[in-house]
Amino acid sequence: MDSKTKNRPQTLPEGARPTLKTIAFMTGLGITTVSRALKDAPDIGAETKERVRLVAKQIGYQPNRAGVRLRTGKTNVISLVLTLEEEIMGITSPMVVGITEILAGTPYHLVVTPYSAVKDALAPIRYILDTGAADGVIISRTEPHDPRVALLTERGLPFVTHGRTEMGIVHPYHDFDNERFAYEAVRKLVARGRRKLVLLEPPPHLTFYSHMRAGFERGLRDFQADAVSFHQTNIDHSLVEIRDAFEVLMRSADAPDGIVSGSGSGAIALIAGLEMAKKKLGEDCDMVSKSPSDFLRWLRPEVMTMYEDIRIAGRELAKAVIGHIDGQPPETLQSLSQPEFQPPITRGLRA
């Protein structure tokens, strides 16, 4: 046998999915040549590349992920790391949709890697690092000093955070501008004549807690309103807990006349507490709420909502991880989405 064609396949299995070997056989080229032709390497002739590409397309060649992964370590996987607990109000759905919309145009697959917040948030990160399970990671619920960010940075695995950190590490992120949300919320409430305001805040250990508080307090100063203290519960508590704590507050002498709710589901509980205290939303009290979905606007149009578009967040996050993987500088992969008040649902027919 000619040594030049020593490694050429003799027979090919019928009906199996095509590999480089298949194309090598069909074009009469070597496997290496085919591989390099498909990656547009400079040492392959233009006409050869064309031929290879044509055949590859014809037979529907798609590189075997396991082969690539074994040889190169490239997984073509983006891992979305989630707490099982945070997902109750359904933030995941639009997020997953947004991410997959972007990944659809790439070779990346989305793998969901959950963890129980009760346990160690670092566990899934370690797993991914130790097993090389992904090329990039998306994490959320960031803390000012987030050990996950430290670890990922140290080990050089590309990632993006939903939320910022404060640890002097420049990394890709997407965030909702919670400072401005709270600030604008206060402005709106004061414009309605409200002066005693309360904030249903995020849990204190998360970064956006201080953002939201800062915006709230800046608003109070700029628009001259007072804060009513309400630290008994936060948006991570159960709806029943929030409701009951808020009922107590609303029955007290210190009852607020304006509410800023840091979450859409929290708003539901606040409304319930308020009504149990025999107050009426829109009369005794106004409310501005962050809202990732539509139901508040439909069912409680008297609540003023600022929409947090989680789907767009998902798209931004996906673009940012991929950018990071592709070596773009982290400072170019940071974005902040600006809150805007939602218009009321159109009330007329044929809206």
Place this chain on the structure above:
Amino acid sequence: MDSKTKNRPQTLPEGARPTLKTIAFMTGLGITTVSRALKDAPDIGAETKERVRLVAKQIGYQPNRAGVRLRTGKTNVISLVLTLEEEIMGITSPMVVGITEILAGTPYHLVVTPYSAVKDALAPIRYILDTGAADGVIISRTEPHDPRVALLTERGLPFVTHGRTEMGIVHPYHDFDNERFAYEAVRKLVARGRRKLVLLEPPPHLTFYSHMRAGFERGLRDFQADAVSFHQTNIDHSLVEIRDAFEVLMRSADAPDGIVSGSGSGAIALIAGLEMAKKKLGEDCDMVSKSPSDFLRWLRPEVMTMYEDIRIAGRELAKAVIGHIDGQPPETLQSLSQPEFQPPITRGLRA
């Protein structure tokens, strides 16, 4: 060199993740022996197995997924196939949570494979089949004659459906008993003195359309109520479309006094339409709605809801695909979740 130890590794890279080779080196055994010891093969000595297992555990060995996948074709992946469009009301979140809860105890990863319903629902299935991307598939929104089920069955790829089919193929499924839901809904409404009932139904091409209709009609017969025709919209239409169509109906002479809503978000739109027609829920009209989340119960306690626990559905689906992969007969992997009316939210303090 001794031929018996010809393939033994001489040196091992520092700090790299352990492989079978590492264990082989440390135990002084051959790679094959280590591999077989870890799978508890019958031709390996008990003491050897014990030693290998101990070392593997010590150094934190985890099989390289790419290696396994390349050699055996086993991907250890379950693919959740979703329409981008259906996800608006957030059914995905609890579903993903439920699935991952089950997968956490297994070697399986969850990969989300989206498709645009506008295009071909078969496309993602074909992709998975052609590229061998998963060991099992979870699909939803089944039709009576579902080409995806036909294709997956024909090609022998394990799967489970969220929803049933009617094509004479016995396959794993999990479903919500929509027939009973509608039947019980009618019973409840009639018990409240309602006699002119309307159904906001699923889109006609999906299997559970006929289930829900059948239950509705059986209820009408058994409890002697009348149907008000309302086929202008279904739960897949936009909230605005549903609202406007329903307002027209409520203003007509034929206005119903009882509503059965096949979806929680649809219920929102119905309420809006009803109120635009100057009717009052709980007085002019009662409503029973299916609901995958809590917000209706909180915000509109006058709506009677039957909870569809999507998280549990996710768990059932995950268990069923894995069972199918493991070769359990399909007929043992079918389950139906029974609707139950939800109790009202407790109104007292310290509930």
Place this chain on the structure above:
DNA sequence: CTTCAAATCTGTAACGATACAGTTGTGATG
């Protein structure tokens, strides 16, 4: 007619795991 560089193509080895077909050693059997 060498020589040599550039252009184009190629074989081999390796990634980590496993199927398969051995090999070795032990002790029982005749």
Place this chain on the structure above:
DNA sequence: CATCACAACTGTATCGTTACAGATTTGAAG
């Protein structure tokens, strides 16, 4: 003391891909 069954272990080839180090051809320069 052969023979043989059996237990315990092992080497080789392979999955599909790519890095690397050649190999071959061509044509221009000397």
